[in-house]
Amino acid sequence: MLGRRILCAALIAAIALTGGCGGADRGPIRISAIGSPPHLLNPNLRPLDPPAAMLAEASAQGLVRFDAAGEIEPALAQSWIVSDDGLRYTFRLRRATWVDGGARVTAAQVVARLKASLSRASRNPLKPVLGAIDDIVAMTDEVLEISLKGPRPNFLQLLAQPEMSVALGDRGTGPYRVVGDDAAGVRLAIPADDDRDDEDGPEAGPRRAPVQLRGESAAQAIARFRAGRADLVTGGTIGDLPFARTADLPSNRLVLDPAQGLLALAFLKAEGPLGDPAIRRALAMAVDRDSIAAEALLAGFAGRAALIGPGIDEVPTPAQPDWASQPIGQRRQAARTAIAALPAPMRLRVAMPGGPGYRLIFAHLRRDWAAIGVQATVVAPGADADLALIDAVAPSIAAPWYLRRFSCDASAVCEATADAALADARAAPDAAARQIALAKADQILSAITAYIVIGAPLRWSLVAPRLNGFRPNPFARHPIDTLIAAEGP
Structure with a gap:
């Protein structure tokens, strides 16, 4: 009860900051994305938070993108052809795609941007799962080809992520343009004089609605929505979900995405007791x-x-820990016996972001570990810690994203034979051989307890009735020009 009162007090304070109340059903779509003020960032240099990701999707599109339901649709590329063996993707760019300033986007420019994401210096979070790319070549000014080392059925889902958006320097590639940037947020619009010379340009009508995009804290964003000064709050995680749950909003305004991915604890050290499986x-x-x-x-x-989450064809039956079917009491008794054999009391530091939801999760972890004789304390992300929370949505419906997070290049706790299995999967000549190799890696990592999975990630949005095009989807991606399917009378 005390926690709910604290959350409500935070929301009331945030409402005072937003000022006013009421709103309109017409005019720009007003979006509050949870995070920092939006800027067009280079994802090869720094991660994109929700405001930056939404800005990139709108003003620096990639070859393809997600539609409202999470399906692939054209973006910079008007069409593509996949070879019969699944190893070559040939993309034809829109004939009338313009970068800010009036220059036409060429295949060579797109190739350079995509290759940069794979470079040695790149810190793009998708880089580990883009290793299947063998080469990227500009065939003409309007055609480029991506060659793969092996077939990847869901490869286009990676290219649709905002981390693969194409910006040329600090200039976007549309379809939206930044027409203003001030304390009220970034203002976006598709210019009225942007007459494309082909029939595949952006649709007219509600999908061209101007947008006001701001980045702010969850409490401020929710308060703005309650006051009728935002049409959409997006970028919510389980960390700030309690704010939304206590905001006294109609139940149908809070929408959860069926996100796939990981909410888990990664081991940061493999010395001392944590070196023992x-x-x-x-x-x-x-x-x-x-x-x-x-x-x-x-x-x-x-x-x-x-x-590995459910519903992935590459690993249809993910490896379950050998204790998964045991009652919690039986599991804790076995765990207590293992901890009691240590020569000294065990203490853990767990790095977690702030936020009431994350604090609730840690409270459960601390209680559960105290029951087996382990003392745990929480520290801020980046501080010296033994474990760190992973809260991430998978960029594609594919197994390698899960498994490569615990390769020896990425994780303190790993197993060389699992890395070898992942290498075999990347070089597999067919889907059957790839499936066998991925299942082997999954089984090895499960057997050595290379991680502690808590569950699936949770992503939420607050959606006003005006946004009748909003659709929850597994990638928690909501392109701004799909939010309104049809204007009201």
Whole structure:
């Protein structure tokens, strides 16, 4: 009850900052994305938070993009052809795609941008799962080809992510243009005189509605929505979900995406007790995921113990820990025995972001680990820690994104044989061989407890009735020009 009062007080304070109340059903689409003020950033240099990702999707599109439902549709590319063996993707660019300033976008420019994301210096978060790319070549000014080392059925989902958006310097490639940037946020529009010389340009009508995009805290964004001064709040995570749950809004305004990905703890150290798979296993089996899912303020969270999420054809039956079917009491007894054998009491530091939802999760972890004799404290991200929270949406419906997070290049706790299996999967000559190799890597990582999975990530938005084109989807991506399917009378 105290926690709910604190959350409500934070929202009331935020409402005072937004000022006024009421709103209009017409005019620009007003979006509050949770994060920093939006800027067009280079994703090869720094990660994109929700405001930056939404700005990139709108003003620096990639070859393809997601539609409202998370399906692939044209963007810079008006069409593409996939070879029969799945190894070559040939894209034809729109004939009338213009960068800010009036220059036409060429295939060579797009190729250079895509190659930069794969370079040695790139810090693009998609780089580990783009290793299947063999080459990218400009065939003509309007045609480029991407060659793969092996077929990847969901390859286009990676290209649709905002991290693969194409900006030339600080200039976007549309379809929206930045027409203003001040304290009220970034203003975006598709210029009225942007007459494309081909029939595949942006649709006329509601999909061309101007947009006002701002980045702010969850509490401020929710308060703005309550006051009728925002049409959409997006970028919400399980960390700030309690704010939305206590905001006294109609239940149909809060929309959860069926996101796939990971809410998990990664081991940052492999020395001392954490170097022992039996101790890591004890920590994982002690966590009561059902109890976390039962928290009213976290309603919508789905717990799981397997690394790979459900519904992925490459690994249709993800490896389950050997303790997954045991009752929590039996699991904790076994975990207690393993911890009791240590020569000294065990203490853990867990790096987590701030936010009431994350604090609720940590409270459960601390309780569960205390029950087996382990003391845990929370520290800020980047501080010296033993474990760190991963809260990430998978960029494609594919197994490697999950598995490569725990390769020896990326994780303190790893296994060389799992890396070898991943290499075999990347070089596999066909889908059957790839599936076998990926399943092997999954089984190895599960057996050594290379991670502690808590469940699936949770992403939420607040959606005004005006945005009748909004659709929840597995990637939690909501292009701004799809938010209104049809204007009201």
